[in-house]
Amino acid sequence: MKKIWIIIKREYLTRVRKKTFIISTLLFPLLYMGLIFGMGFIAENSKQSLHVALIDSSGYFTSDLIGQQNLSDKSSDITLVKGDPAPVIADHKAAGYDGYLVIPALNWKEGSDSLLFKANKSYGSGSTAAVEAKLNRIWLEIKNDSLQIDSLKQRILNKHLSVTPKNIQDEKANVKTAEGIGYVAGFLIYFILLIYGSQVMMGVMEEKTSRIAEVIVSSVKPFQMMLGKILGIGLVALTQFFLWIAFVLIVYNVSIASGSSGMATEMVGSMQKIFTSVNMPLILFCFGFYFLAGFFFYSSLYGAIGSAVNEDMREAQSLSFPITMLVIISIAMMSAAISDPTGPLAVWGSIIPFSSPIVMMARVPFGVPGTVPWWQLGLSMGLLVLGFIITVWFAGKIYRTGILMYGKKPTWKEMIRWAFRKN
Amino acid sequence: MPILELQNLKKYFATQKAVDDISLSVEKGQIFGLLGPNGAGKTTLIRMITGIFYPDEGDIIFDGKQFDPVNDVGYIGYMPEERGLYKKMKIGEQAMYLAQLKGLSHSEAMAKIKKWFIRFEMESWWNKKVEDLSKGMGQKLQFVTTVLHEPKLIILDEPFSGLDPVNSNLIKDEIFQLAQSGSTIIFSTHRMEQVEEICNHIVLVNKGKKILDGTVKQVKQDYKENLFRIGLSQPLQELSALAPFELAGHQDDSHVIKIKEGRSPNDVLRFLLDQGLSIHSFNELLPSLNDIFIRLVEGTPTARQFQAMNA
Known part of the structure; x- marks a missing residue:
């Protein structure tokens, strides 16, 4: 346990101290907003x-x-x-x-x-x-x-008649806000899974190409090595989140204090209105849960791939393609789930582990237990925990063999055989 | 009491018997040579000793007790053949990290790193990154990180590859010192001249089996061919059938002779003196480990064939 902690510390500190971390933390919100406003602006001006x-x-x-x-x-x-x-x-x-x-x-x-x-x-x-x-x-x-x-x-x-859905069981679940939160939460998890999942993969590849893997596994179990890396990088992602939240709060408070009525204040103000209009503690809890569990689920698979390939980035890309596809399918299912949060696609997508981190996060803002019954949320969480225990176990088995293996790129079939081989 | 004892160790992979029933024992303070051609099973054997692989069968006794990988790896220092360090990590932090993974506390590790860095004149490197070091400097650092935690058993796989003669000697001296201060060293290589220089005891492995085990002296005695080199003031004439030796070759004024079965070196000297020849040198030619190695391994394919397994 102590050794995992040492590994987590190294993985975390080397990443957080890098310039790229600071730059990406600052740049991502700007890019994200730039994307949203920029697209509207371009659409407006390109006619x-x-x-x-x-x-x-x-x-x-x-x-x-x-x-x-x-x-x-x-x-x-x-x-x-x-x-x-x-x-x-x-x-x-x-x-x-x-x-x-x-x-x-x-x-x-x-x-x-x-x-x-x-x-x-x-x-x-x-x-x-x-x-x-x-x-x-x-x-x-x-x-x-x-x-x-x-x-x-x-x-x-x-004069027209208009029909707006209203949830009478959960007054707070306003549909427009729910859609907005669903999209933002779903996309954030999507980005995190892809960006930090590939970071785990690159980290494992680095250990393999720099030939330090065997030195390390003579001190710790390969499984500890993998887990330490995943947890360390997960903490980096969490840190980035907290920095963004802190950033928003600071902007909010500063703009209140200075009494200015700039665009930022307006935005933060409307954000606060959103936060008070939905069941925020539950949404935040679910977000934390699905973010972490989804990260474990996918990053362990990315880690297994990193351990199996050599220095060639293309090998890694071709092997990780099926995993990346799962994430992309999830985001496609999310759009469907937001337009029909109680439809069968939404329900099953939010229960099956591979898509549940993104799809369930899109459904939860519509209200629990109104739109998402408690049993569905519970089943989804339980299956995702079970899912990541299985993927972490499976990845650990592949990792153990792959990390010491140099030469030809293995196929998925061979990797599955590694997983079921005895030590 | 031996520090390490392997009893009937076996490790089979899907396509080959990597280690096939090997037993050996390593005494405390020994410098033990583990030799063998490429693919003989040395690395698999070492990986079992370092707790990376579990043996399929057999026992490993470490320091008198059944080997317990989780705790005992702290007493082992392993420098694998495929070795390296984090390229973008600072050297001091890197040494600290590896030491802590071996179970040292921060302060213990710091004291030991300082001691070794001063010894190897590396103090000024602390904040450099590995990618800024030359290959030889990297190897020195690698050696330091291997022995930093004062392991009872040090396993070095091809430790001199990539080192210039000066640094090779530096590391060689350290190996002798470590052995003197009570550490045991297992030294795996296929560079025989280094083995003769360093090791007391050797084991030769081929195709997963042990084919030779003994002290360097003993092995040479066992494989000697009764060859002697004699220096004479004038060249030898035709030899009669009565001579107790045969000529095996000559260069300049010295001859290489092979003593016949049942005769002794004294017989040779008596024979030569009787001939009235003046002898100015006479010494036994022992085979080099290299010769023995090649003789034993020759004929077996260097790259192992895949053996059919009936598991």
Whole structure:
């Protein structure tokens, strides 16, 4: 036991003191937020503003109506062609347009019509959607006018009924918040499993390639060596988490103290609203549990692979592919589980050990025991504990043989045979 | 009392009998040579002694008691053939880590590391990383980490590979010193000239079996071919059938002779004196361990064939 502790200490300290740890701790939240905001920003700015010539044969469209819409919606610009349309049709580029639309001589009482946006470039439906929406608003006004519907009648016509799910057993489980927390928690566990799982693999590979493995196993059991590494790296991941939480709390408190109302304060404020609106202690407990248990489950398998291969990174990648696939399948199941947290896929995905760390974490915010009955949570946790005991045992057996084996890369079949061999 | 006794040790792998019924005993304070060609089973044997493998059959008696890997590894220092250190770890911390894994406390380890670092003039290396060291320096550090915890039994597998003559001698002297101060050393190699120089007792292993066991002196006696070298003032003439020896070769003014069965060196000298020859040197030629090694191992394939197992 004392020796495992010495190994944990080394694994932990060498990693935490590295510059890469400090940099990744600082950079990850920035990257994560950058990803979220950046994607929205790019989506917002990448739409093209089309300059469209409208050739109207129906006589309904007037410059007035179009002008009003152009003022309120600048995502595209529609110009009514007055006079002879021939030059525009002949060469819309020269006339200063990206393309043109011809409205046929239609009767407004008839059904919808499909118009063609003619241009000498291909445009995605994303670019024409803005034009379509604008055109439809103008068209609606024309129709309202003809039917003599005033703004009051229009408001009445626009009234919709909406259906929002509400959990009456667990008042705190707000669906929108639950979805948000589910996504964040699921993705965090996903990142942790992949990043720190491969760290375990690289760490074991380092011991093998630097030929220190045999020196160490003459002092400690290979199993202790593996366990020490997994626990040490798990602690590094936990440390990183605590630093992030501390970071958020500091920003929160500082912004309250300084009384500024920047974006950060708003964000932290809304975060606090979220935290008080759900069963936070339970979610945090589950997060801690699934994070650690899932980490044990996967990192021991990654460790076994690291022990089996030689210095070649490609060997490691090809052997670890099935394991990485399991994590990726879990994240795909998570999306399904969030949109239907009581469906069979969600229930089974959250009980079977390989996917339960991610899928169950996505379901728990919807409410326990409302959405996730206690027995499901208990079964899921029990099976995951059983699961990681089996993978750690299995990995330990492979590790013991693999760590002293140099030469050809073994296949999965051979590795399984190692696991069932006696000492 | 022997420090280590192996009794009918066996270890079979799926494709071969790596160690097939080996018994031997190592006395305290001995420098014990474990010899054998590549793939003879030396490493497997050593891994059982260091607790890395469990034997399939047989017993290991360490220091008078049944070998208990969990506790006894603290009394063993092992420098494997496939050895190395963490490249990115500082040298001082690395030595400390390995010492603590052997069960030393922080303060004990610190005192011993300092002593050894001063002895090997490595004090200034403390904060360097292994990747900054030359190969020879790395080997010195490796040796220090092997013997740091003052093990009763030290196992060195090819300890001189990668060392220049100066550092080789340094390590060799340390090995003698350690043996003198009561440590026992098992020394595994296939470099025979080092064995003759260092070891008192040797065991030769081939194909998983022990084929030779004895002191260096004894083994040489056992395998001598009654060859002598004589220096004469004038070359030997035709030998009569009565001569108690045959010529086995000559160089310059000395001859190598092989004494016939049933005759003694005295017979040879008498014969030569009777001939009126003046002798200025006469000495026995003992086979080198290298010759014995090659003679015993020759004919067996160097790379072991895979043996069929009927398990």
